Amino acid sequence: MKSVKAIIAGTIYTPLEEIRNGVILVEGHRIAKVGPRDQVKIPQGAAVIDYQDRTVVPGFIDIHIHGAVGCDLMEATPEAVAAVGKYLARHGTTSYAATTVAASLDRTLNAAKGLGEIIRTSNSLQVGSDKITGAQPVCIHLEGPFLNIKRRGAHPASQIQKPSTDLLARFLDAAGGTVRILTLAPELEGALALLEFARSKGLKVGIGHSNATYEEAKSAIEAGATHAVHCFNAMRPFQHRDAGIIGAVLTDDRISAELICDGIHVEPTAIRLLVRSKGIERLILVSDSLSGAGMPDGNYRLGNFTVHVASGVCRTVDGSLAGSTIMLDAALRNLSAFTGLSYRECLPCITTNPARILGLEKQKGVIAPRADADLAVLDQQFYVTQTYVRGRPVL
Numbered sequence: 001m002k003s004v005k006a007i008i009a010g011t012i013y014t015p016l017e018e019i020r021n022g023v024i025l026v027e028g029h030r031i032a033k034v035g036p037r038d039q040v041k042i043p044q045g046a047a048v049i050d051y052q053d054r055t056v057v058p059g060f061i062d063i064h065i066h067g068a069v070g071c072d073l074m075e076a077t078p079e080a081v082a083a084v085g086k087y088l089a090r091h092g093t094t095s096y097a098a099t100t101v102a103a104s105l106d107r108t109l110n111a112a113k114g115l116g117e118i119i120r121t122s123n124s125l126q127v128g129s130d131k132i133t134g135a136q137p138v139c140i141h142l143e144g145p146f147l148n149i150k151r152r153g154a155h156p157a158s159q160i161q162k163p164s165t166d167l168l169a170r171f172l173d174a175a176g177g178t179v180r181i182l183t184l185a186p187e188l189e190g191a192l193a194l195l196e197f198a199r200s201k202g203l204k205v206g207i208g209h210s211n212a213t214y215e216e217a218k219s220a221i222e223a224g225a226t227h228a229v230h231c232f233n234a235m236r237p238f239q240h241r242d243a244g245i246i247g248a249v250l251t252d253d254r255i256s257a258e259l260i261c262d263g264i265h266v267e268p269t270a271i272r273l274l275v276r277s278k279g280i281e282r283l284i285l286v287s288d289s290l291s292g293a294g295m296p297d298g299n300y301r302l303g304n305f306t307v308h309v310a311s312g313v314c315r316t317v318d319g320s321l322a323g324s325t326i327m328l329d330a331a332l333r334n335l336s337a338f339t340g341l342s343y344r345e346c347l348p349c350i351t352t353n354p355a356r357i358l359g360l361e362k363q364k365g366v367i368a369p370r371a372d373a374d375l376a377v378l379d380q381q382f383y384v385t386q387t388y389v390r391g392r393p394v395l
């Protein structure tokens with residue numbers, strides 16, 4: 001018989017609904033029931049965990065993350081993935097898209113293969129709960145290598161590639177069906193053919209690291225791009241006579257936008273503009289965090305190059321911003337502070353919205369029957385005090 005847990009909390013945000021004095025019944029890996037305490041019968045023999053006045057929300061989903069605590073996900077080893085997962089869980093994140101950086105062919109194939117194997121194993125329903133120690137990688141996000149060299153940010157110029165369906169096919173093959181997102185620069189020659197190929201393989205296509213004009217970005221949206229990667233960063237700047245890719249992203253409802261909400265990558269007024277343009281329902285907070293996240297200041301690896309972290313800000317040797325050290329819990333508190341929206345109003349940006357991008361909206365990012373029991377327990381200031389990954393408390 002599966003173990004049953006009854007998790008009681010003062011407030012539950014599903015996040016569609018707010019439930020006061022609520023209870024979540026967890027059976028094995030999954031949620032069986034959620035509702036007010038006076039409406040949900042707790043079965044005999046269930047382990048009752050009472051979080052009193054705390055708030056329980058769905059575990060957070062990070063669709064753009066390169067590493068943390070000294071580990072780069074390009075290492076693609078079970079040890080690196082476990083270390084990153086443990087750190088993410090401390091900040092309420094329960095699933096994520098392991099994100100690549102432009103690197104040599106061998107290194108990218110190796111990362112795709114290694115991560116693919118880890119993802120397939122950790123997602124298998126048979127995985128013993130004692131094997132779950134932190135956030136789980138649910139898919140791969142290929143950030144490049146088909147990027148615009150002018151807007152490459154921290155991706156090394158020597159590893160940027162021209163759009164190639166052959167090359168993408170090799171990556172997808174190596175990853176064994178675990179790639180879910182491809183970021184490309186749509187203005188490159190051959191990019192739209194690559195975009196269509198990626199869509200035919202079931203990928204979501206994000207536009208980013210791009211110098212696209214408004215028209216070029218619109219063509220990509222027409223061709224099926226549905227996502228903009230770290231909006232404003234590594235994009236042709238918006239100008240009132242040359243609105244560019246940012247103008248297209250801000251004004252087209254078919255496209256969702258990632259935001260690195262640390263207040264450094266994008267300043268608060270631009271964040272408010274983004275929220276007004278996209279609405280909360282099309283905004284996705286991402287960490288874009290690097291191996292230096294959760295570590296003291298110093299030099300850290302990103303793929304095969306070095307970035308310097310000082311006071312939590314990551315830069316390459318030439319001074320470009322290179323990813324962040326922020327986690328989604330802090331990003332959410334920032335978004336609330338910058339916009340005046342409540343924590344609850346901001347919550348879809350790290351739960352339901354990223355789940356939708358990954359096609360996992362029934363399984364992740366929501367507290368509902370049959371969804372995975374991925375939960376974050378929060379105090380009044382929205383700091384994480386416990387995290388459950390598929391029914392298992394991991395802190």
Ligand SMILES: [Zn+2]
Pocket residue numbers: 143153209230234
């Ligand atoms: Zn990037």
